[in-house]
Amino acid sequence: MTILTQQQQESLKAAIQDGLPLTARPYATLASGLGVPEDAVILQLEQWLQDGYIKRLGLVVRHHAVGYRANAMVVWNVPDDQVDALGEEMRQHPAITLCYRRPRRLPDWPYNLFCMIHGKDRTLVHQQIEALIQQLGLQNIQHAVLFSNRQFKQTGGRYARVG
Template identity: 55%
Template sequence: MALNDKDRRLLHALQDGLPLVPRPYAAVAEAVGLSEADVVARLARLADEGVVKRFGVVVRHRELGYRANAMTVWDVPDEAVAATGRRLAELDFVTLCYRRPRRLPDWPYNLFAMIHGRDRASVLRLVEQATEVAGLAGHPRAILFSRRGFKQRGARYLGQPARPEPALAG
């Protein structure tokens, strides 16, 4: 599926968010020179194709009281990583879960899960719970708490700032 020029114009117009007016798709349509019906149909197609991953609120975790986050990583045998990753992703406190390459010898870990909690102690409890539920006991592990974020802003896909999801772990 290739994006055409009209798709790009539409996505570009929406990258800072949907207008907060009663007929937002009509407002966007006017801005990009399409009809309201075309905007709605295109967004439905782009969602079907997975270009639009999700459509709704993007929260700032800290403002909701989730003050600690840990990128938790494990070294899992390659043949087990798919099943283990799926089990981790089912846990409701895991907000992102990816398989990534090891970078030996500096970095032996291949399974990444982002875990948010109210504070460090609760994050550590959740990590233990995840370890147990996903059968990860005994696998080498590291818990990388964030000390601070330096930059929280959009990325560029369309020549101008857009805001992708995986906000924290790409």
Template identity: 45%
Template sequence: MIELTIDVDDRRIIQATQTGLPLTPCPYHTIAEQLGLSADEVMGRLQRMLESGIIRRIGAVPNHYALGFKMNGMTVWDVPDEQVDDLGQGVGQLDFVSHCYCRPRHLPQWPYNLFAMVHARTQSQVEEQIQQIAELLGDFNRGHRTLYSTRILKKTGLRIGK
């Protein structure tokens, strides 16, 4: 069993990176300098925390609105439960789907179990993407809806305080 503990330096690294990496040519070196550690130590500690599950990922989170992708919709699909994992894998691999996952149905009001967020510059492009998903799902598509975003919400994950 992997022990999920952090020490003072791990905590400092998490606090220094939890709102994003510095926009510098060598962000880990910048963090290391700020914390009085070596870049190798910062990268090694981050790798250990990833492997142990203390942190889930390090990745870029682009602002799709700033990139011109002003339209987005959460598509929800009613597909057979025994096929949802395989179908979700296929939908999730489409380049216009930012995230795709399975959720429980809430019958009779909510029959949908497969969710996929799509982004595009125009509503007509979103509708074309939805059609591509429908074609991929084929006869397994027993119905769907699209929930269009009406406002931007600030999204943040868990933050560790000082």
């Protein structure tokens, strides 16, 4: 069993960050570029998935292109001792696509819980937010809804350290 060296791992990260080869045996294609056996690449990718370095392989949809044009960032000013509990409730909610705790930037920005709702039109997204407020009892939590008007850039993050 071949274990990739640190340098080979960096080379593999660089090779896949723009996408997997569209060949019948993509991991063999990557392996031949690195000069290692196919199973070494397969083992490394499995290890990265298991360790959580890679959340998943597969595709990332350009959501605007497939009709999700109402993209709302919904932000909440939650008491610090309640934010984890509310975050956990939000993760269960089907309308929410992302949910994070972030720092407030007072005095201009009092919000510390951020969630995204991607929908097909704004009216529906407003209804989903209203339902969320009712279901989770958020009537007394200050919030703001920031729809995106224009998208200027959507590329994946790049993390390979090469060159």
